[in-house]
Amino acid sequence: MQFEAVIGLEVHAQLTTASKIFCSCSTAFGAAPNTHVCEVCMAAPGTLPVLNKKVVDYAIKLALATNATIHPVAVFARKNYFYPDLPKGYQISQYDLPIATGGYIQIEVGSQTKRIRLVRIHMEEDAGKLIHDEHRPVSFVDFNRTGVPLLEIVSEPDIRSPEEAVAYLKKLRAILRYLEICDGNMEEGSLRCDANISIRPLGSKELGTKVELKNMNSFKHVQRALEYEIRRQTALYLDGKEIIQETRLFDVEKGVTVSMRGKEEAHDYRYFPDPDLVPLKVDDQWVEDIRQTLPELPDVKKERFMKEYGLPAYDAEIIISSRHLAEFFEACVKIFPKPKIVSNWIMTEVLRELNREGKEIHETKLTPELFTELLKLLEDNVISSTAAKKVFSEVYKTGKRPAQIVEEQGLRQESDEETLRAICQKLVKEHPKEVEKYRSGKKGVIGFFVGQVMRETKGKANPKVVNKLLTELLESE
Amino acid sequence: MSCFWDSLLSLRERLAKKELSSQELVKHFFERIKEVEPKVRAYITLTEEGALAQAKEADKALAAGENKPLLGIPLAIKDNICIRGVRTTCASRMLENFVPTYNATVIERLRDAGAIFLGKTNLDEFAMGSSTENSAFFPTHNPWDLERVPGGSSGGSAAAVAAGLCAGALGSDTGGSIRQPASFCGVVGLKPTYGRVSRYGLVAFASSLDQIGPLTRTVADTALLLQVIAGPDNRDSTCVDQEVPDYLAALDMDLKGCKVGVPKEYFGQGLSQEVAQAIEASLEVMRDLGLEVKEVSLPHSPYAIAAYYIIAPAEASSNLARYDGVKYGFRAEGKDLLDMYKKTRSQGFGPEVKRRIMIGTYALSAGYYDAYYKKASQVRTLITKDFAEAFKEVDFVLGPVAPSPAFKIGERTADPLEMYLSDIYTISVNLAGIVGLSLPCAFSEKGLPIGLQIMGPHFSEERVLALGHQFERALGLFKQHPGL
Ligand SMILES: [Zn+2]
Numbered sequence: 001m002q003f004e005a006v007i008g009l010e011v012h013a014q015l016t017t018a019s020k021i022f023c024s025c026s027t028a029f030g031a032a033p034n035t036h037v038c039e040v041c042m043a044a045p046g047t048l049p050v051l052n053k054k055v056v057d058y059a060i061k062l063a064l065a066t067n068a069t070i071h072p073v074a075v076f077a078r079k080n081y082f083y084p085d086l087p088k089g090y091q092i093s094q095y096d097l098p099i100a101t102g103g104y105i106q107i108e109v110g111s112q113t114k115r116i117r118l119v120r121i122h123m124e125e126d127a128g129k130l131i132h133d134e135h136r137p138v139s140f141v142d143f144n145r146t147g148v149p150l151l152e153i154v155s156e157p158d159i160r161s162p163e164e165a166v167a168y169l170k171k172l173r174a175i176l177r178y179l180e181i182c183d184g185n186m187e188e189g190s191l192r193c194d195a196n197i198s199i200r201p202l203g204s205k206e207l208g209t210k211v212e213l214k215n216m217n218s219f220k221h222v223q224r225a226l227e228y229e230i231r232r233q234t235a236l237y238l239d240g241k242e243i244i245q246e247t248r249l250f251d252v253e254k255g256v257t258v259s260m261r262g263k264e265e266a267h268d269y270r271y272f273p274d275p276d277l278v279p280l281k282v283d284d285q286w287v288e289d290i291r292q293t294l295p296e297l298p299d300v301k302k303e304r305f306m307k308e309y310g311l312p313a314y315d316a317e318i319i320i321s322s323r324h325l326a327e328f329f330e331a332c333v334k335i336f337p338k339p340k341i342v343s344n345w346i347m348t349e350v351l352r353e354l355n356r357e358g359k360e361i362h363e364t365k366l367t368p369e370l371f372t373e374l375l376k377l378l379e380d381n382v383i384s385s386t387a388a389k390k391v392f393s394e395v396y397k398t399g400k401r402p403a404q405i406v407e408e409q410g411l412r413q414e415s416d417e418e419t420l421r422a423i424c425q426k427l428v429k430e431h432p433k434e435v436e437k438y439r440s441g442k443k444g445v446i447g448f449f450v451g452q453v454m455r456e457t458k459g460k461a462n463p464k465v466v467n468k469l470l471t472e473l474l475e476s477e
Numbered sequence: 478m479s480c481f482w483d484s485l486l487s488l489r490e491r492l493a494k495k496e497l498s499s500q501e502l503v504k505h506f507f508e509r510i511k512e513v514e515p516k517v518r519a520y521i522t523l524t525e526e527g528a529l530a531q532a533k534e535a536d537k538a539l540a541a542g543e544n545k546p547l548l549g550i551p552l553a554i555k556d557n558i559c560i561r562g563v564r565t566t567c568a569s570r571m572l573e574n575f576v577p578t579y580n581a582t583v584i585e586r587l588r589d590a591g592a593i594f595l596g597k598t599n600l601d602e603f604a605m606g607s608s609t610e611n612s613a614f615f616p617t618h619n620p621w622d623l624e625r626v627p628g629g630s631s632g633g634s635a636a637a638v639a640a641g642l643c644a645g646a647l648g649s650d651t652g653g654s655i656r657q658p659a660s661f662c663g664v665v666g667l668k669p670t671y672g673r674v675s676r677y678g679l680v681a682f683a684s685s686l687d688q689i690g691p692l693t694r695t696v697a698d699t700a701l702l703l704q705v706i707a708g709p710d711n712r713d714s715t716c717v718d719q720e721v722p723d724y725l726a727a728l729d730m731d732l733k734g735c736k737v738g739v740p741k742e743y744f745g746q747g748l749s750q751e752v753a754q755a756i757e758a759s760l761e762v763m764r765d766l767g768l769e770v771k772e773v774s775l776p777h778s779p780y781a782i783a784a785y786y787i788i789a790p791a792e793a794s795s796n797l798a799r800y801d802g803v804k805y806g807f808r809a810e811g812k813d814l815l816d817m818y819k820k821t822r823s824q825g826f827g828p829e830v831k832r833r834i835m836i837g838t839y840a841l842s843a844g845y846y847d848a849y850y851k852k853a854s855q856v857r858t859l860i861t862k863d864f865a866e867a868f869k870e871v872d873f874v875l876g877p878v879a880p881s882p883a884f885k886i887g888e889r890t891a892d893p894l895e896m897y898l899s900d901i902y903t904i905s906v907n908l909a910g911i912v913g914l915s916l917p918c919a920f921s922e923k924g925l926p927i928g929l930q931i932m933g934p935h936f937s938e939e940r941v942l943a944l945g946h947q948f949e950r951a952l953g954l955f956k957q958h959p960g961l
Contacts, residue, residue, distance in 0.1 A: 045799070272846070
């Protein structure tokens with residue numbers, strides 16, 4: 001029996017506004033505990049929230065970028081529950097009247113484009129952080145994060161596999177980053193993801209019992225948690241056992257999901273409209289003003305890169321995944337108009353370094369000028385592709401000019417035919433057995449000679465020229 | 478040189494004429510407080526030192542010829558309004574030692590106007606009650622009869638004004654908490670339009686109903702205080718961005734020919750004979766003033782109490798969730814987090830507060846929300862529409878403030894429902910968000926004050942105060958004081 005997974009994601013994106021959503025405290029990350037707090041975000045008696053309009057700007061941006069419907073009247077609601085990191089005893093969120101509903105995010109599945117529909121986008125405030133003492137049964141609360149603005153983005157259960165889930169998250173992150181409203185860092189918690197997942201026999205239209213998954217702090221965790229959950233639910237189904245509606249946590253160490261609470265223990269949040277905040281009115285002018293500020297978005301950029309630079313869909317998708325990378329690509333192509341060569345190098349050498357360091361291109365020493373200079377040296381046969389890779393990592397590390405590195409390290413390639421012919425002739429003379437083999441039809445032996453030339457020249461010989469010369473020598477006589 | 482019964486306006490004049498200094502004035506009030514306060518118990522906290530320092534400053538400013546609306550005038554503040562550095566208890570164990578680091582907006586404005594604070598007045602815990610008996614500390618006594626309640630929840634402020642323990646006071650009104658004690662204590666009390674006065678720094682009971690307002694000896698004084706505290710505030714989103722008119726200048730406006738509506742629903746069962754007669758007599762005075770009196774209908778008013786006792790507790794259950802023992806206020810030790818929460822809230826809150834938190838929590842619960850909270854909100858809309866309809870026909874609506882004069886301490890504590898009925902004539906005004914003014918209109922046979930309520934549409938404070946002022950001058954009751 002074949003099964004399919006039905007997955008919906010709930011993403012919380014922490015916004016990069018300078019101040020909190022309902023007070024003027026800073027949102028900066030990493031300050032000493034309880035230094036970015038005031039009586040409002042600490043819920044002192046008598047204090048009142050006042051909405052930071054920037055948060056609404058950001059919500060409108062995302063709504064426009066995902067083709068969601070922006071509502072002219074949105075209402076903040078209180079989500080009531082007790083927890084020490086929630087100073088008011090309720091979180092100000094949105095419930096039945098969120099700022100936006102509908103819309104979609106486009107992902108690549110194989111060679112197909114698929115739309116994952118959105119249920120809603122709403123604004124809310126973040127909670128604080130609990131810090132547990134390792135030695136005593138004592139916990140501390142840091143309220144710096146309390147009131148940092150969040151957008152919650154809820155998808156329809158349109159996702160059918162862990163890969164699609166990751167593709168959706170990556171695309172959503174790209175959009176958030178293009179809009180410059182969220183830094184999208186999952187490890188640091190500025191982008192958080194919960195999943196609802198159920199399985200059903202392939203072809204069935206009914207929905208199975210859904211399980212909520214939490215505590216997935218990277219794309220890899222999301223992938224692993226969903227894979228595990230599909231296996232777990234499938235096994236239960238095949239054993240004729242019941243799948244229980246519950247919330248499960250992903251255990252990173254063991255790679256499994258563990259039950260956290262059942263349906264009966266589910267919170268009753270007693271949502272009701274927050275009487276401290278008047279209904280938010282968003283008029284057409286506001287939306288239009290925001291629309292004017294939107295950058296070219298990932299999907300549009302991708303189309304353009306395919307058309308304008310002739311990039312394959314796969315390359316384009318990767319390069320547009322980051323606005324900075326896409327800008328880097330375009331700047332390079334302007335100087336060195338061979339898009340495919342640029343994209344090949346970006347997708348291999350450049351991304352390898354970026355991923356290794358977890359950096360964005362603009363955070364490194366690599367500039368389009370340096371990078372294209374390197375590509376030009378390779379193009380002009382001044383260096384070999386092996387040397388080019390060496391030069392690249394040096395440029396990436398130091399920001400030195402490629403030409404300088406080539407000179408300093410003596411990486412300039414030997415292409416002079418006279419010099420190389422002499423070496424080749426000498427080697428052919430020294431290895432009559434191999435020459436014999438070649439002439440009896442074992443053409444592969446040429447590789448042996450190339451290797452010898454390389455050894456003789458300490459790798460500086462231009463392999464193309466060497467090949468040509470050796471072929472001439474071995475074929476003649 | 479008595480000054481305890483002077484109006485704010487008269488004190489202002491005397492201070493300006495250098496008949497007395499602000500420091501003398503403050504000292505006189507503290508002498509009076511030493512003598513009378515043990516019988517009345519209007520104050521939770523007295524701030525003598527701070528008041529004298531403020532008075533000294535005021536005298537300097539007066540000497541320099543500065544002209545501020547309340548320069549050097551001593552006021553009392555209900556103890557659910559935050560004053561920086563002064564304990565703000567809400568008459569609750571939960572906040573017994575809470576000292577705010579910020580001023581309420583109204584406090585900032587009063588300070589800017591030169592006012593001086595004598596202390597913080599008693600109230601029903603978190604403003605929940607109608608007799609000030611729900612104070613966690615002690616009940617306040619009615620200055621007209623010490624065995625009776627002063628009303629509530631702003632009972633301390635009303636009693637302080639009535640007993641000459643301050644020149645004027647601020648209270649807060651969620652379902653009648655300014656007007657009913659004003660009526661019981663024979664003083665003037667105003668519940669302004671919702672959104673007229675900033676709520677920032679007022680410890681929330683029910684956010685969509687709460688409003689700060691003055692309690693004074695005359696309507697003109699109420700106009701003066703409102704003038705100072707009203708107006709938009711960027712710290713309170715529900716505070717309306719609307720200019721504040723000159724209330725004092727409007728007091729003598731010509732109201733002849735204006736129409737006064739009397740809702741027929743207000744004169745049924747439960748209204749005491751004495752109060753009914755007092756209102757009847759007041760209507761005569763209105764006619765004498767040249768106003769036309771006619772009957773109106775507020776058909777949904779019988780449902781006001783029911784709707785109020787869903788909406789207010791629902792909001793309260795959420796507003797009071799912050800008192801969890803984690804950040805400030807009372808904390809009981811517990812064996813774990815849940816235990817700490819339970820013990821803190823069980824021991825920190827009094828019975829009436831707990832009752833309302835439970836009612837409110839229930840009303841908002843999944844499966845009950847539609848039947849209770851949503852329904853109550855719909856009733857609220859209908860009540861607002863009732864008033865809108867009535868105000869198409871009349872300029873004011875008149876009625877009683879409370880069904881009876883002040884009752885005895887302990888008389889109604891056993892039955893919360895009976896206590897809730899004390900607010901039957903005041904609650905609708907909060908639900909609709911309109912203006913409600915309470916002012917003395919008669920004395921009962923036993924010599925207890927009876928209040929009249931003048932209601933007006935949203936932002937009609939100018940006219941409501943003008944009518945109150947003209948009525949008050951016609952009657953002259955403000956010249957009577959309790960024999961303390
Ligand atoms: Zn803050």
